[in-house]
Amino acid sequence: MVQRISIIGGCGTGKTTLANSLGEELNIPVYHIDGMHHLENWEIRDKEERDRMILEKVSEDKWVIDGTYSSTLKQRGERADLIIFLDYSSLAQIRGVLGRYIKNHGKEKQEIPGCKEQMTLEFFIYTLKWRKNKRNKIIENINCIDKNKILIFKNRRELNNWYKKEFNRNIKCI
Numbered sequence: 001m002v003q004r005i006s007i008i009g010g011c012g013t014g015k016t017t018l019a020n021s022l023g024e025e026l027n028i029p030v031y032h033i034d035g036m037h038h039l040e041n042w043e044i045r046d047k048e049e050r051d052r053m054i055l056e057k058v059s060e061d062k063w064v065i066d067g068t069y070s071s072t073l074k075q076r077g078e079r080a081d082l083i084i085f086l087d088y089s090s091l092a093q094i095r096g097v098l099g100r101y102i103k104n105h106g107k108e109k110q111e112i113p114g115c116k117e118q119m120t121l122e123f124f125i126y127t128l129k130w131r132k133n134k135r136n137k138i139i140e141n142i143n144c145i146d147k148n149k150i151l152i153f154k155n156r157r158e159l160n161n162w163y164k165k166e167f168n169r170n171i172k173c174i
Helices: 015-026 033-037 049-057 071-080 092-105 119-143 156-167
Strands: 005-011 030-032 061-068 081-085 148-155
Touching: 005 015, 005 071, 015 030, 015 061, 015 081, 015 156, 030 033, 033 049, 033 061, 049 061, 049 071, 071 119, 081 119, 092 119, 148 156
Parallel strands: 005 061, 005 081, 030 061, 081 148
Antiparallel strands: none
């Protein structure tokens, strides 16, 4: 039985939505790395403190953790029963972050208390360059892990088909 799930992927791919849905379906606690990374008003937590918080959660028996932060990616991957990599195109990521921004602009992000949904030019550019700058590090990390515990989805349709097959319902991604 799957009790520890790591969800990784680029910005706007629906990691948080998937984590919340899986946590609910499986009755497993959900932890969002963005919520450990950010303090109120988008202040950044000390990296060492953040990584310590992440690894504390990883040591628990049950969890769904969403976030790709590479500093703890190896440890999460080794401990996870299932790794879900949302390996979407840059265009899909941009559509995801823009759709989220339009839907939630100015609303507090549930997974990051004290932070309201926003879109900055810096974040937009980061999203545009994510595949080029970050994807290879993920591939490098997951190549060292048992392939039987990795699911890679190239788009929302693939993810939704899997989710529907597993749980007999659609996931509501942006």
